[in-house]
Amino acid sequence: xxxxxxxxxxxxxxxxxxxxxxxxxxxxxxxxxxxxxxxxxxxxxxxxxxxxxxxxxxxxxxxxxxxxxxxxxxxxxxxxxxxxxxxxxxxxxxxxxxxxxxxxxxxxxxxxxxxxxxxxxxxxxxxxxxxxxxxxxxxxxxxxxxxxxxxxxxxxxxxxxxxxxxxxxxxxxxxxxxxxxxxxxxxxxxxxxxxxxxxxxxxxxxxxxxxxxxxxxxxxxxxxxxxxxxxxxxxxxxxxxxxxxxxxxxxxxxxxxxxxxxxxxxxxxxxxxxxxxxxxxxxxxxxxxxxxxxxxxxxxxxxxxxxxxxxxxxxxxxxxxxxxxxxxxxxxxxxxxxxxxxxxxxxxxxxxxxxxxxxxxxxxxxxxxxxxxxxxxxxxxxxxxxxxxxxxxxxxxxxxxxxxxxxxxxxxxxxxxxxxxxxxxxxxxxxxxxxxxxxxxxxxxxxxxxxxxxxxxxxxxxxxxxxxxxxxxxxxxxxxxxxxxxxxxxxxxxxxxxxxxxxxxxxxxxxxxxxxxxxxxxxxxxxxxxxxxxxxxxxxxxxxxxxxxxxxxxxxxxxxxxxx
Amino acid sequence: xxxxxxxxxxxxxxxxxxxxxxxxxxxxxxxxxxxxxxxxxxxxxxxxxxxxxxxxxxxxxxxxxxxxxxxxxxxxxxxxxxxxxxxxxxxxxxxxxxxxxxxxxxxxxxxxxxxxxxxxxxxxxxxxxxxxxxxxxxxxxxxxxxxxxxxxxxxxxxxxxxxxxxxxxxxxxxxxxxxxxxxxxxxxxxxxxxxxxxxxxxxxxxxxxxxxxxxxxxxxxxxxxxxxxxxxxxxxxxxxxxxxxxxxxxxxxxxxxxxxxxxxxxxxxxxxxxxxxxxxxxxxxxxxxxxxxxxxxxxxxxxxxxxxxxxxxxxxxxxxx
Numbered sequence: 001x002x003x004x005x006x007x008x009x010x011x012x013x014x015x016x017x018x019x020x021x022x023x024x025x026x027x028x029x030x031x032x033x034x035x036x037x038x039x040x041x042x043x044x045x046x047x048x049x050x051x052x053x054x055x056x057x058x059x060x061x062x063x064x065x066x067x068x069x070x071x072x073x074x075x076x077x078x079x080x081x082x083x084x085x086x087x088x089x090x091x092x093x094x095x096x097x098x099x100x101x102x103x104x105x106x107x108x109x110x111x112x113x114x115x116x117x118x119x120x121x122x123x124x125x126x127x128x129x130x131x132x133x134x135x136x137x138x139x140x141x142x143x144x145x146x147x148x149x150x151x152x153x154x155x156x157x158x159x160x161x162x163x164x165x166x167x168x169x170x171x172x173x174x175x176x177x178x179x180x181x182x183x184x185x186x187x188x189x190x191x192x193x194x195x196x197x198x199x200x201x202x203x204x205x206x207x208x209x210x211x212x213x214x215x216x217x218x219x220x221x222x223x224x225x226x227x228x229x230x231x232x233x234x235x236x237x238x239x240x241x242x243x244x245x246x247x248x249x250x251x252x253x254x255x256x257x258x259x260x261x262x263x264x265x266x267x268x269x270x271x272x273x274x275x276x277x278x279x280x281x282x283x284x285x286x287x288x289x290x291x292x293x294x295x296x297x298x299x300x301x302x303x304x305x306x307x308x309x310x311x312x313x314x315x316x317x318x319x320x321x322x323x324x325x326x327x328x329x330x331x332x333x334x335x336x337x338x339x340x341x342x343x344x345x346x347x348x349x350x351x352x353x354x355x356x357x358x359x360x361x362x363x364x365x366x367x368x369x370x371x372x373x374x375x376x377x378x379x380x381x382x383x384x385x386x387x388x389x390x391x392x393x394x395x396x397x398x399x400x401x402x403x404x405x406x407x408x409x410x411x412x413x414x415x416x417x418x419x420x421x422x423x424x425x426x427x428x429x430x431x432x433x434x435x436x437x438x439x440x441x442x443x444x445x446x447x448x449x450x451x452x453x454x455x456x457x458x459x460x461x462x463x464x465x466x467x468x469x470x471x472x473x474x475x476x477x478x479x480x481x482x483x484x485x486x487x488x489x490x491x492x493x494x495x496x497x498x499x500x501x502x503x504x505x506x507x508x509x510x511x512x513x514x515x516x517x518x519x520x521x522x523x524x525x526x527x528x529x530x531x532x533x534x535x536x537x538x539x540x541x542x543x544x545x546x547x548x549x550x551x552x553x554x555x556x557x558x559x560x561x562x563x564x
Numbered sequence: 565x566x567x568x569x570x571x572x573x574x575x576x577x578x579x580x581x582x583x584x585x586x587x588x589x590x591x592x593x594x595x596x597x598x599x600x601x602x603x604x605x606x607x608x609x610x611x612x613x614x615x616x617x618x619x620x621x622x623x624x625x626x627x628x629x630x631x632x633x634x635x636x637x638x639x640x641x642x643x644x645x646x647x648x649x650x651x652x653x654x655x656x657x658x659x660x661x662x663x664x665x666x667x668x669x670x671x672x673x674x675x676x677x678x679x680x681x682x683x684x685x686x687x688x689x690x691x692x693x694x695x696x697x698x699x700x701x702x703x704x705x706x707x708x709x710x711x712x713x714x715x716x717x718x719x720x721x722x723x724x725x726x727x728x729x730x731x732x733x734x735x736x737x738x739x740x741x742x743x744x745x746x747x748x749x750x751x752x753x754x755x756x757x758x759x760x761x762x763x764x765x766x767x768x769x770x771x772x773x774x775x776x777x778x779x780x781x782x783x784x785x786x787x788x789x790x791x792x793x794x795x796x797x798x799x800x801x802x803x804x805x806x807x808x809x810x811x812x813x814x815x816x817x818x819x820x821x822x823x824x825x826x827x828x829x830x831x832x833x834x835x836x837x838x839x840x841x842x843x844x845x846x847x848x849x850x851x852x853x854x855x856x857x858x859x860x861x862x863x864x865x866x867x868x869x870x871x872x873x874x875x876x877x878x879x880x881x882x883x884x885x
Binding site for chain 2: 038041042045046050057109266277327332391400483507513523531532538541542546549
């Protein structure tokens with residue numbers, strides 16, 4: 001009998017294992033609706049609209065529009081594709097917000113009961129589905145398994161390479177690149193639409209801090225496992241629960257997350273902390289003018305978090321520069337296509353200064369009237385600035401002009417809808433130097449001294465290598481001193497979004513400094529000299545102490561009395 | 565066992581237990597009257613004294629001096645919260661070192677006792693100690709020299725004035741306003757009467773909510789990118805700019821300002837700031853370029869209604885009297 005029970009229970013356990021729980025959706029808690037309505041109409045209505053159709057006053061200018069609740073499609077769930085979410089998922093979404101969109105985290109702003117109430121109120125805004133309909137609606141709660149490598153935050157390092165390699169195979173086999181691009185920058189398909197007919201972009205895996213639902217834990221592979229298991233309702237992202245086993249999904253997540261650069265994250269904004277000082281590393285010998293030279297191949301990871309391989313250990317840091325739309329003056333840009341740039345710099349006396357500027361852009365322009373462009377902005381009269389003073393950060397001002405190095409470019413033989421060229425695309429670059437004396441007063445200079453020595457567009461990433469001599473003849477050119485903090489800022493124009501002139505993405509002022517050549521031998525010599533001098537001092541101390549003792553023992557002076 | 569050594573072991577082991585075991589207990593997320601870091605520090609100090617007194621260890625003066633100095637270091641490094649900047653930390657530690665020296669030199673006997681082990685090390689009575697100290701110190705000096713000579717660059721610190729003094733008058737859309745006198749023309753009623761009213765739904769029913777709805781609409785079309793959907797200065801673009809956008813939830817911003825100050829700041833934006841407020845990197849637009857005067861006043865009305873703060877006003881009677 002005992003044996004029989006054991007066998008039966010084992011068989012039942014076997015059946016239950018891996019089986020998902022199916023149940024009716026969480027019904028609306030009607031007693032909370034009054035409070036929920038109050039919260040909704042004070043906090044949420046501005047984006048999600050009076051009826052919840054995602055058409056509040058903010059909606060028109062947002063890319064990634066606010067969610068339209070009417071059809072009951074929600075992205076972040078633990079339920080199967082197309083199904084309604086559980087309350088706990090909605091509550092988590094409200095608490096943590098949705099990274100990479102305008103949805104903020106309400107967890108530290110609203111009280112717990114207010115959040116539960118507003119979630120229940122939002123459920124009543126859904127028109128096409130009914131959370132209370134236990135007969136026609138059911139939800140399947142997905143299995144996600146657990147992290148097989150027991151990695152921990154914040155950076156989830158230590159995932160074995162073979163898991164990442166298996167993930168990469170699954171990535172290829174399941175054609176994830178068709179939307180997410182060959183290196184995961186979301187550059188696969190320019191024509192996607194969401195369920196409401198608005199254009200939509202595949203996620204850029206190399207910027208995992210923008211993954212929806214990843215707040216304060218962007219490197220956790222779980223978020224990828226969840227998305228792969230549940231799909232994202234309302235978007236073209238399907239689920240892969242039948243194509244991939246749970247172990248497969250974790251491997252795929254390992255690959256996806258391995259692409260995301262480990263940078264220190266700001267807790268308040270859940271974005272990487274900008275690198276406010278761009279150190280230009282002094283490079284003796286020759287600086288390579290080819291981007292694919294190992295000299296320019298620093299990994300994006302912060303070297304303090306992910307140790308570099310030996311041959312790249314001496315390479316300069318890749319600096320993270322945050323960008324936002326220019327929403328201050330003139331024609332404003334509310335939906336910039338790039339939200340950051342990556343900058344590496346080297347210099348030497350003979351060749352001058354080099355800045356390698358990189359940014360992600362899923363698709364380049366094919367319209368010669370609207371080329372893509374990127375620029376570096378400097379104070380034109382650095383020598384006239386006093387203290388922390390700088391020109392106005394958008395095109396300078398009447399008293400303090402700026403010098404702008406602008407590279408505009410079109411990719412050669414490029415068709416965004418076609419299969420990508422595995423070697424990338426060469427760029428047709430035009431370099432312009434502008435002087436800005438205020439937002440209305442931007443003029444191109446007659447002579448250019450700045451060069452773009454190499455450039456490429458490859459798998460959704462643009463790389464442009466700027467070069468200039470440290471000093472020039474031009475009166476309105478920035479003259480670049482060594483070992484001095486120089487303000488610098490960046491601008492970027494996305495041609496396929498018809499961005500031009502002041503309609504651009506922009507950074508605030510950063511600093512750059514040309515690190516002086518370090519005379520290692522001299523420093524070592526000085527350290528040796530100081531050490532030796534100290535040895536002498538020690539000898540003197542011993543001699544002095546012994547002499548005093550002798551004076552005591554000889555009775556010349558008494559202890560605790562000063563000798564005269 | 566040698567008593568000073570026992571005392572030293574008990575001090576170090578006790579510190580390890582207290583620091584890694586007890587300290588976390590005393591630093592919960594919301595500190596109370598008993599469970600806070602300073603009480604913890606007192607308890608640890610009490611432990612250190614009690615264990616030496618109870619076991620009659622009588623540590624020599626040099627060891628006592630070391631305890632006193634290290635307790636100061638521990639306090640300023642780990643207990644005092646928030647941590648003081650390192651320049652201040654160095655200053656505090658120098659003062660603390662002077663205090664420790666006063667303690668050991670309170671009379672010739674204690675001072676001699678304090679000196680004894682040092683002198684014995686120097687003259688070689690403690691042979692091993694002398695060899696170790698006299699070899700390690702020159703290397704430390706060399707290493708420190710190397711470190712201080714090797715060039716390092718950290719971004720420069722920039723200071724700015726957060727609430728600059730407003731001008732007496734400001735000219736917006738061709739009209740000159742005296743900031744002392746001007747008030748919000750849309751503040752038609754006491755805002756607390758509308759705490760539980762709904763924008764949009766009640767916009768037709770009351771004039772006040774109509775203005776709040778219009779102001780909120782302007783805010784969510786223009787301002788939330790920086791100042792955030794929660795008005796807390798954490799909008800989508802906020803992390804890009806330096807200075808970061810103002811947080812209106814904070815009691816130090818709109819809660820302590822007059823509406824006319826806001827009117828001037830909104831209308832003139834970053835470029836209208838005086839030099840000490842680093843106008844060159846403020847991303848605040850001069851909103852007079854994008855909004856009408858009425859829209860500016862309405863958005864200010866909305867900001868107070870949403871956050872629940874009241875604009876600062878001066879009591880007319882008291883300012884006259």
